[in-house]
Amino acid sequence: xxRRKLFSGREIYNHEKSDSLFLEAVKKNILYHKSxxxxxxxxxxxxxxxxxxxxxxxxxxxxxxxxxxxxKTHYLASMSKRRLLVKATSTGTSGxxxxxxxNFLSLFYGAVMAWKLLQFHGLFSLKRTNYILLGYEPHRSxxxxxxxxxxxxxxxxxxxQRVYALQYKDHGYEVNFDDIKNALDQYSRQxxxxxxxxxxxxxxxxxxxxxxxxxxxxxxxxxMVLLGGGWKxxxxxxxxxxxxxxxxxxxxxxxxxxxxxxxxxAEHPVLYCTCPNHHFHVSNYSRVIIRDVMSLEPxxxxxxxxxxLMTPMxxxxxxxxxxxxxxxxxxxxxxxxxGIETPYLEILGRIGMKEIQTCAVNAADLLGE
Ligand SMILES: [Zn+2]
Numbered sequence: 308x309x310r311r312k313l314f315s316g317r318e319i320y321n322h323e324k325s326d327s328l329f330l331e332a333v334k335k336n337i338l339y340h341k342s343x344x345x346x347x348x349x350x351x352x353x354x355x356x357x358x359x360x361x362x363x364x365x366x367x368x369x370x371x372x373x374x375x376x377x378x379k380t381h382y383l384a385s386m387s388k389r390r391l392l393v394k395a396t397s398t399g400t401s402g403x404x405x406x407x408x409x410n411f412l413s414l415f416y417g418a419v420m421a422w423k424l425l426q427f428h429g430l431f432s433l434k435r436t437n438y439i440l441l442g443y444e445p446h447r448s449x450x451x452x453x454x455x456x457x458x459x460x461x462x463x464x465x466x467x468q469r470v471y472a473l474q475y476k477d478h479g480y481e482v483n484f485d486d487i488k489n490a491l492d493q494y495s496r497q498x499x500x501x502x503x504x505x506x507x508x509x510x511x512x513x514x515x516x517x518x519x520x521x522x523x524x525x526x527x528x529x530x531m532v533l534l535g536g537g538w539k540x541x542x543x544x545x546x547x548x549x550x551x552x553x554x555x556x557x558x559x560x561x562x563x564x565x566x567x568x569x570x571x572x573a574e575h576p577v578l579y580c581t582c583p584n585h586h587f588h589v590s591n592y593s594r595v596i597i598r599d600v601m602s603l604e605p606x607x608x609x610x611x612x613x614x615x616l617m618t619p620m621x622x623x624x625x626x627x628x629x630x631x632x633x634x635x636x637x638x639x640x641x642x643x644x645x646g647i648e649t650p651y652l653e654i655l656g657r658i659g660m661k662e663i664q665t666c667a668v669n670a671a672d673l674l675g676e
């Protein structure tokens with residue numbers, strides 16, 4: 308009931324109003340997983356956690372969180388695989404990945420969340436749109452969440468045509484920027500808006516290629532660039548982002564306000580979309596705690612630490628509180644100035660572990676760098 312209310316609320320960025328519902332929904336979610344997933348129960352017991360420890364939002368940090376690294380080696384589920392409608396993996400070409408599944412109700416709430424968030428950020432359109440996907444062409448061998456989300460994102464406006472940078476050939480994926488250039492030539496002469504969707508890394512690579520060959524376009528009015536999937540080594544360099552937006556304006560003729568970035572994790576089914584100032588505000592459907600890298604105690608807003616993501620969305624797996632291997636900072640919402648009052652998350656980078664392969668690292672391999 309509390310979860311339904313949380314997801315059906317009219318506002319999506321109001322923590323003050325949604326805090327009590329969120330806490331209630333989280334508690335119910337924990338109890339559900341505790342009684343349906345023995346491993347999860349053991350984890351909670353071994354950490355001496357009791358549901359009564361959560362009396363206010365300030366207590367949320369007491370809930371033991373499951374590290375994403377743990378999910379890469381353990382399959383935790385609160386229902387049988389038969390009930391899962393969508394099964395997907397986190398970035399999975401390197402061998403270590405989490406297997407994540409969602410049941411109907413979790414997906415339903417996911418869809419409600421995505422719908423509200425995308426509508427709030429003005430991403431739905433009825434205009435037929437040409438899509439350029441700087442990512443993987445869907446193929447049955449590819450179960451990564453990012454590929455599924457990239458494909459889903461081509462339904463926010465009806466697709467006239469889709470072209471992929473990474474095409475599936477006989478022996479796997481190959482990068483094909485020539486097709487992308489041809490598509491840009493063709494689309495820039497049409498009236499339909501163009502949406503370029505992809506990893507920031509590929510986008511920057513494409514723009515550099517175009518610039519090198521002195522090619523630039525004025526894409527039709529209403530065109531957008533949607534970025535997602537992480538920044539790899541660019542994390543620390545905010546200037547890289549500014550460079551990217553500047554190049555998008557110069558080379559594609561798309562203004563900065565029409566560039567959005569998305570953040571999400573396979574293990575945390577909540578979507579984050581940047582505000583006009585390029586910040587990831589935390590919506591009502593999740594909360595973020597930044598923890599000290601050594602003590603794991605929560606730190607004050609403005610201080611860096613490990614990113615702990617929480618949501619009561621999923622029934623299929625105990626994903627209520629997930630400890631990522633990302634470093635980040637949470638800022639007070641009013642520091643942004645866009646009008647959204649909830650805190651915003653800045654991802655600083657991934658903690659250095661060689662075995663953690665990100666999408667972007669694999670991208671770098673494919674590009675031969
Ligand atoms: Zn903002």
